[in-house]
Amino acid sequence: MDVVNTGDSRANLTKAHSEMFRGERLPIAPPYDEKPGTVLDLSLPAGTRSYIAFPSDPYRHEASMVREEQGWDHFWVLGWIEYKDDIGNLRRTGFCRRWSNDQQRFVSEGDSPYQYAD
Secondary structure, three states: OEEEOOOOOOEEEEEEEEEEEEEOOOOOOOOOOOOOOEEEEEEEOOOOEEEOOOOOOOOOOHHHHHHHHOOOOEEEEEEEEEEEOOOOOEEEEEEEEEEEOOOOEEEEOOOOOOOEEO
């Protein structure tokens, strides 16, 4: 996944977590809030991007794929990235992307409790 630092200062990435979720809708509360994440050691200057290989399970059940193609179920990649800014403040950004059959790519879920920056 490409990670972009849209801030005005360096971001020192410390941890990240991602997971896949399939279903008709997302749960009310993010299922990953208490998960520990994977330790990172990456410095990202302002305005730059870097690729991070998030662990994932590439296998998809045929029945799930049919339900997704017919619009009954959806497929999301969601998680968070934890980082320290230049003055040492620990911050967390959440992300959520849904697979779009029409566009054949992941698209942002927009304004949702899964997308945040603190």
